[in-house]
Amino acid sequence: MDGRVEELQEKLRSHLNEAAENQKLEGLKAEGPHYSQIEDSAHATEKELSRMIQQSGAREVALDSAPQAGCPTCGDVREVCHPRWSINSIDGPVETLKPKAHCPCCRPCSTTAG
Numbered sequence: 823m824d825g826r827v828e829e830l831q832e833k834l835r836s837h838l839n840e841a842a843e844n845q846k847l848e849g850l851k852a853e854g855p856h857y858s859q860i861e862d863s864a865h866a867t868e869k870e871l872s873r874m875i876q877q878s879g880a881r882e883v884a885l886d887s888a889p890q891a892g893c894p895t896c897g898d899v900r901e902v903c904h905p906r907w908s909i910n911s912i913d914g915p916v917e918t919l920k921p922k923a924h925c926p927c928c929r930p931c932s933t934t935a936g
């Protein structure tokens with residue numbers, strides 16, 4: 823597993839370097855960009871990367887959940903479903919999945935709130 827993590831970290835570093843180079847090229851195209859424009863662009867990229875990592879991590883946790891679980895309201899054992907879930911993170915909206923085991927009587931699976 824360590825090898826896989828290192829491989830992914832190296833891939834991420836490579837993509838971040840590529841993104842940084844692209845940012846530099848974009849900055850050079852503009853005539854005399856103010857430093858704040860470069861900084862804003864870097865922060866926008868940082869937030870986008872953060873949302874991508876959050877989306878991927880939350881999705882992985884959701885899909886790694888047990889296939890069955892007790893309904894949080896009545897306790898009946900149900901198949902776990904994974905409705906889409908919108909999160910307002912500090913870096914902006916993140917669309918991902920959330921494991922839910924509410925039975926249809928207590929709360930339909932398509933309900934994404936909570």
Ligand SMILES: [Zn+2]
Binds near residue numbers: 893895897898925929
């Ligand atoms: Zn229930």
